[in-house]
Amino acid sequence: MSTIRTLIVALVLLCLTCVNVVHAMFPVGGDDFNSVVKMIEQFYGVKHTGIPFLAKAGMKVARTAARIKGGTARHIAEAGSVKLAVFENQEFNGEFIKFRNALNAALNQTWQPLIQTLSATDEEQTYIFLREAGEKFNVLVITIEPRDATVVQVNLSPKNLALLLKDPEGTGKAITEEATLIDQE
């Protein structure tokens, strides 16, 4: 009887340890998109203008258009997965090193920073974060320029994740361009 009890305790402990290790390796977080948008608004004293719903709808339209074209038009993000916030014609004055540190501190539990590019002379910042979400991969691209900014969150297929990992800067730019262009369609 006591052997069975010991075995059960051992199993429970093993499960707890596994959960602990898995949690440490693959931290799972909630939706940080809105938190990042709010963080930008508070840090720079700006207001976003993008409506994520329109981007989602736009993406569906674009997918249909792509199918009609016979699949020649390529899209990086998965249909319906785009969340977009746009900040237009506003001042983004502030210490970007301070902003970078705050952003990394806020996201480091749930997201993996892939690449961060800063330009002190052009006052441009780009941040790309990644996380696994079950079978999918979430990518968060934050771009801040002197007068504009965008926050884009998309789901990527494994194939497009490979593209992002091979060329993080170029693919990150393409994700933002695709999301903002479709939003304008």
Add this chain to the structure above:
Amino acid sequence: MKLLFQTKLGALLAAALLVTLCAVAANAQEPSRLQLGSLDHLAAKASKSVDVNIDERLIRLATKVFSDKDADEREIKKIVAGVKGIYVKVYEFENEGQYSSTDLNTIRTQLGAPGWTRLVNVTSKKEGNLEVYLLMNGDMVNGLAVLASDVKELTVVNIVGPVDLDKLAKLEGQLGIPELGIEPAKKTKNDDEK
């Protein structure tokens, strides 16, 4: 019997704690992982700074999503198999003298730790100084560091885990690793004899 149960429970708890601590420690400590945070202040002076962090989790993801059908991806997959991290920092400046020898020395000091060996037979097509270091464990390469410095540019590449220097050139321009123009010296007859 109760005592036996308590002893076993204690041992199991200790084992579970040990496993957890080992997992955490393995995640936190890698001898070939350089601490590059001392360079972060340069971003404020740089016309462009790039910070790439591809840790073991992302390497595993990469090996999972890279296709065997694509020759490029298949090659990268082979090279990074076993690698535990790729970390890159690039700083480009508009003017000279924006980084100091102290900045370089904080990295060089870490590369002076036991196991690190500076390679001298490596050249670059690019101008400036190029220093390549390998962390050796017997005959095995367990890490690599590249320190490329020019008057207006500073690049540090740190690959954690086993990597083949001859294949490093194939990673240039991929996974956030910049073009370094590294050309490992061709093997001489003497090298083969050694």
